[in-house]
Amino acid sequence: MTYHCIPAADAAALIRSEPGVALFDVRDLASYQRGHIDGAAHLAEDRFFAWTRRLDKAAPVLIYCYHGNASKTYAQMFADFHFTRVFSIDGGYPALEMAFAATEA
Template identity: 40%
Template sequence: MSEFKRIPPEQAQALREQGAVVVDIRDPQSYATGHIAGSRHLDNQSVADFIRNADLDAPTVVVCYHGNSSQNAAAYLAGQGFSEVYSLDGGFELWRGIYPAETSQGTSE
């Protein structure tokens, strides 16, 4: 798969329960305020290390605020060789409304 797929929170949650990697591309302050439990914060400084150390075949879900920026990031990861990349439609804002118990606070987990 050289492209990414857009998925709703319910499908992202199912993938997450199966061990998918969840990466959050929002700014560090927003991530620290609240993020999907178990997700990893990615920014321009950390993305190269993430790619270098990643399992390119592991399902990877990209999260932003509302599901727009994550599409560009997901396309980038797909172009870097990730075989199963998803963009979370509705982003963290929609996720938080559906799965409030599945969110965490603080910096990188």
């Protein structure tokens, strides 16, 4: 199993079009608390296993971080647990925030 990197605009479209999307913010907790994408859950390593037990392995899992690097590590972890639709968002939080703003304007 592997994950896929997707552009922020594609991620925003997927989040809007699929009701069962799991969206995770893997930045530090303080950054998450200052601002995150609506519907995103904060994910840290100590909560990873709990999430793997709760989520449908066929549902889309989208992960963002600061710039699109740390999210790849988490994406691979979900893929290793046999999640079939795992995506790391290129450009991280700023890119995804801009993608949502661009489609709302």
